[in-house]
Amino acid sequence: MKRALYLVFVLLMLASLLVGCSKDKSTPTPAASGEAGLPADSMAIAAERGLTPDDINAALMTYVPSGQWDEYLTFMSGGHSGNLVVVGVPSMRILKNIAVFTPEAWQGYGFGNTDIEAMLDAGNVDGEEIRMGDSHHPALSETAGDYDGQFIFINDKNSARVAVIDLRDFETKQIVKDPNIISNHGATFVSPNTDYIFQGAQYATPYGWEYAPISEYKEKYRGLLTAWKFDREKGRIVPEESFSIELPPYWQDLCDAGKLVSDGWVFCNSFNTELATGGNLEGQPNFEASVSQRDMDYMHIVDWKKAAQVVADGKADEINGMPVISIPTAVEEGILYLAPEPKSPHGMDVTPDGKYLVVAGKLDPHVTVYSFDKIQQAIAGNNSTPDEYGIPILNFDDVMVAQLEVGLGPLHTQFDDQGNAYTSLFLDSMVAKWKLGGDDPAAYTVLNKVPVQYNIGHLVAAEGDTVSPDGKYLIALNKWAVDRFTPVGPLLPQNEQLIDISGDNMKVIYDMAMGIGEPHYAQMIKADKINAINAYPEVGWDPLTWQKSEFATLPGEERIERNGNEVEVFMTSVRSHLTPDRIEVKEGDHVVWHITNIETAHDATHGFQLDGHNISLSLEPGETASFEFNATNSGTYPYYCTEFCSALHLEMMGYFLVEP
Amino acid sequence: MSESVEKIIGPRVPAEEMRVHRRRYLAPTVLFLLAAFLLVASIFEPYWRLTLHAPQYPNGLTVEAYLNNLTGDVNEIDGLNHYIGMRPLDEAAPFEKSVSVLGVAVVALLILAAVFVHSRWAALLALPALLFPVIFLVDLQYWLANFGQNLDPAAPLSNSVQPFVPPVLFEGKIAQFRTVASPDIGLWMAILASALILVGLYFHRRAYKPLVDAQEAVAVHE
Numbered sequence: 001m002k003r004a005l006y007l008v009f010v011l012l013m014l015a016s017l018l019v020g021c022s023k024d025k026s027t028p029t030p031a032a033s034g035e036a037g038l039p040a041d042s043m044a045i046a047a048e049r050g051l052t053p054d055d056i057n058a059a060l061m062t063y064v065p066s067g068q069w070d071e072y073l074t075f076m077s078g079g080h081s082g083n084l085v086v087v088g089v090p091s092m093r094i095l096k097n098i099a100v101f102t103p104e105a106w107q108g109y110g111f112g113n114t115d116i117e118a119m120l121d122a123g124n125v126d127g128e129e130i131r132m133g134d135s136h137h138p139a140l141s142e143t144a145g146d147y148d149g150q151f152i153f154i155n156d157k158n159s160a161r162v163a164v165i166d167l168r169d170f171e172t173k174q175i176v177k178d179p180n181i182i183s184n185h186g187a188t189f190v191s192p193n194t195d196y197i198f199q200g201a202q203y204a205t206p207y208g209w210e211y212a213p214i215s216e217y218k219e220k221y222r223g224l225l226t227a228w229k230f231d232r233e234k235g236r237i238v239p240e241e242s243f244s245i246e247l248p249p250y251w252q253d254l255c256d257a258g259k260l261v262s263d264g265w266v267f268c269n270s271f272n273t274e275l276a277t278g279g280n281l282e283g284q285p286n287f288e289a290s291v292s293q294r295d296m297d298y299m300h301i302v303d304w305k306k307a308a309q310v311v312a313d314g315k316a317d318e319i320n321g322m323p324v325i326s327i328p329t330a331v332e333e334g335i336l337y338l339a340p341e342p343k344s345p346h347g348m349d350v351t352p353d354g355k356y357l358v359v360a361g362k363l364d365p366h367v368t369v370y371s372f373d374k375i376q377q378a379i380a381g382n383n384s385t386p387d388e389y390g391i392p393i394l395n396f397d398d399v400m401v402a403q404l405e406v407g408l409g410p411l412h413t414q415f416d417d418q419g420n421a422y423t424s425l426f427l428d429s430m431v432a433k434w435k436l437g438g439d440d441p442a443a444y445t446v447l448n449k450v451p452v453q454y455n456i457g458h459l460v461a462a463e464g465d466t467v468s469p470d471g472k473y474l475i476a477l478n479k480w481a482v483d484r485f486t487p488v489g490p491l492l493p494q495n496e497q498l499i500d501i502s503g504d505n506m507k508v509i510y511d512m513a514m515g516i517g518e519p520h521y522a523q524m525i526k527a528d529k530i531n532a533i534n535a536y537p538e539v540g541w542d543p544l545t546w547q548k549s550e551f552a553t554l555p556g557e558e559r560i561e562r563n564g565n566e567v568e569v570f571m572t573s574v575r576s577h578l579t580p581d582r583i584e585v586k587e588g589d590h591v592v593w594h595i596t597n598i599e600t601a602h603d604a605t606h607g608f609q610l611d612g613h614n615i616s617l618s619l620e621p622g623e624t625a626s627f628e629f630n631a632t633n634s635g636t637y638p639y640y641c642t643e644f645c646s647a648l649h650l651e652m653m654g655y656f657l658v659e660p
Numbered sequence: 661m662s663e664s665v666e667k668i669i670g671p672r673v674p675a676e677e678m679r680v681h682r683r684r685y686l687a688p689t690v691l692f693l694l695a696a697f698l699l700v701a702s703i704f705e706p707y708w709r710l711t712l713h714a715p716q717y718p719n720g721l722t723v724e725a726y727l728n729n730l731t732g733d734v735n736e737i738d739g740l741n742h743y744i745g746m747r748p749l750d751e752a753a754p755f756e757k758s759v760s761v762l763g764v765a766v767v768a769l770l771i772l773a774a775v776f777v778h779s780r781w782a783a784l785l786a787l788p789a790l791l792f793p794v795i796f797l798v799d800l801q802y803w804l805a806n807f808g809q810n811l812d813p814a815a816p817l818s819n820s821v822q823p824f825v826p827p828v829l830f831e832g833k834i835a836q837f838r839t840v841a842s843p844d845i846g847l848w849m850a851i852l853a854s855a856l857i858l859v860g861l862y863f864h865r866r867a868y869k870p871l872v873d874a875q876e877a878v879a880v881h882e
Contacts, residue, residue, distance in 0.1 A: 575739060601736045648816055
């Protein structure tokens with residue numbers, strides 16, 4: 001009897017073991033690390049290629065083997081390519097080139113897709129189709145001052161627009177155009193919980209970019225700071241809940257939002273407090289000289305929380321549909337202050353603890369560090385003189401903590417997790433690492449510098465502008481490459497240099513040729529913070545509305561509907577056929593065409609192009625996309641899948657016949 | 661109660677005998693109850709899984725067969741199967757899928773009935789449950805053969821892929837796919853239930869045979 005019970009017990013154990021085993025989803029484990037010391041054949045390769053020990057170390061630190069993933073993702077603006085480039089770190093491989101302001105055929109962006117055309121049209125200026133942009137400063141969405149991996153925003157300096165990109169599918173979802181300014185630069189910067197996305201103007205114009213003689217620059221031209229309200233649930237900027245603050249026609253430059261103790265405030269640099277208006281053909285000095293005359297320009301200090309309240313109280317003026325707080329109201333309500341800063345500064349960077357602001361000199365070899373606490377005391381102390389627009393200028397010595405000489409042409413500053421700051425030195429072509437000294441001016445010291453190749457603009461450290469930077473990696477975004485890469489003609493790639501900052505001394509460990517744009521700023525986020533999808537949640541998905549499309553077409557529902565001279569096509573795509581594969585219309589018909597990729601498999605994307613028409617779609621698994629056009633030319637036009645989807649990809653086509 | 665029914669359900673255990681040899685009579689009951697429980701629980705677990713391995717599917721494609729439906733990468737596998745003209749997997753075994761849940765419940769009830777039947781008829785009641793795993797596999801193999809043999813001759817790859825019989829267990833090969841078919845939790849539970857029934861029948865016989873023999877001896881005497 002005992003034996004029998006034992007037998008039952010053993011059988012049950014066995015069963016539970018089997019159940020346990022089959023539930024254990026085997027996950028691929030990274031390959032075991034190699035043994036220490038390089039084998040002889042590796043050394044032979046190094047010798048043959050002339051690699052130094054530093055080269056070998058750099059290679060070992062950056063090589064990411066097949067099938068393994070990068071630890072960080074860096075989002076680099078594409079500059080005047082108008083896009084946003086996703087780069088893996090430490091491999092420095094380009095993973096994606098997200099189309100934002102400029103059409104891009106591979107992503108089916110801006111070539112017929114009805115949703116995307118409408119989104120791009122929201123960025124039109126006075127009816128002019130703007131189909132490019134100058135993307136500058138990406139900003140990842142934040143929660144409590146730290147990247148949350150949900151969204152990324154980027155500005156267009158060219159026409160003062162801001163775009164929203166959803167990091168579930170890495171696609172652009174919205175473009176908004178500021179109704180009052182036509183040039184921005186200090187964008188995008190988010191408040192610590194992404195309630196607002198800040199956008200500062202750059203080149204002052206009359207509001208609504210209306211005409212006003214340049215002789216009336218001082219009276220009619222204005223700067224601006226716009227706070228775009230962001231609705232995280234909807235994943236959209238809400239223009240109706242956004243507002244602006246009128247600023248003098250100083251050229252506002254980079255901004256940064258306060259965090260932790262300085263949450264609720266936003267700070268923007270400026271230059272051209274000279275109010276220069278050019279005229280070099282008429283014998284006036286060039287702008288470069290005339291805007292660089294004064295020893296001090298102004299930091300703009302803005303209490304955005306109070307400003308939002310002032311707008312809610314109805315004290316703003318509506319200009320072109322946007323509530324704008326006038327300078328007098330801003331001064332009266334205590335929203336806007338100025339503080340002197342040396343000579344056309346560039347970077348404005350709030351330290352991770354939110355207590356200090358680092359302003360890089362550009363034309364001055366110092367970084368100037370301001371204390372938020374001192375700024376608050378100065379505001380309370382009422383010891384200020386007004387500028388010519390009546391805005392109180394705080395006393396420089398009252399708000400400044402330290403000035404540290406870091407080198408020539410300091411531009412931007414990032415931070416690590418050890419209390420250090422890293423400032424790019426454009427003229428020296430170097431990065432300076434220096435120690436933050438808190439309230440003690442003597443404690444600020446330059447630690448060391450590393451040369452970069454060449455003309456560094458921005459730089460980005462791992463999560464280096466958040467409340468908790470990671471250290472570890474820094475990228476120098478160099479404007480010139482000169483001799484770094486195999487020649488490819490007179491337009492050179494940019495050189496993005498990865499720098500190891502884990503040790504005391506910085507080491508350049510990778511040169512990446514950026515041949516698809518000119519990055520300005522970038523942000524680097526731990527890759528595992530982002531939850532990118534593999535396929536859309538449901539077949540028939542509209543990526544823009546993030547719900548099932550009303551034009552979703554499932555297998556068996558394919559059809560062609562005719563209504564007078566309007567022809568509506570409901571098509572499916574699946575390996576390896578398009579249904580229907582024959583569409584006949586009459587010349588002059590208006591054609592509305594919907595395609596649903598009914599695939600659900602990882603990477604089973606189909607493309608679509610129609611010969612002789614300016615139409616290109618990318619249909620990712622589950623996606624429904626639409627386009628429409630007038631069949632103005634009779635003829636016979638094949639259409640086909642453009643993404644090599646399967647062995648029978650070439651057979652995945654159809655005929656579009658337009659009968660005269 | 662008629663004599664034949666009495667004969668089928670067998671002798672009852674006298675109270676004194678039950679008190680003395682409690683474990684002897686409890687053993688088959690416990691084993692049968694466990695088997696019935698396992699069978700019913702198996703309804704909620706997959707019975708069989710087929711994994712397709714190919715270079716472009718690093719995680720493989722898997723279809724899991726429950727008694728009444730298929731889950732997993734069915735869409736993708738159907739999509740691939742259309743190249744060789746195989747019908748969609750969901751069209752297989754419509755009758756079996758519609759009756760399986762009720763069927764297993766009935767089979768489990770029969771085991772419960774066997775607990776109260778103290779004659780050799782208990783073996784007959786337990787027989788469907790005992791054979792259930794084999795029946796499942798034989799039926800599945802039938803459908804695999806049916807699908808593999810009846811390919812649409814107009815399919816894109818019908819020239820290069822001839823009709824075939826996918827194996828119900830172990831490895832197969834079709835185009836670039838290596839297929840691995842194996843029993844899943846549900847089937848293991850059913851197999852375990854069969855094993856428990858076998859052991860239970862042994863204890864059943866050991867417990868009740870003497871009573872049946874004694875009863876028959878008395879009957880002969882009378």
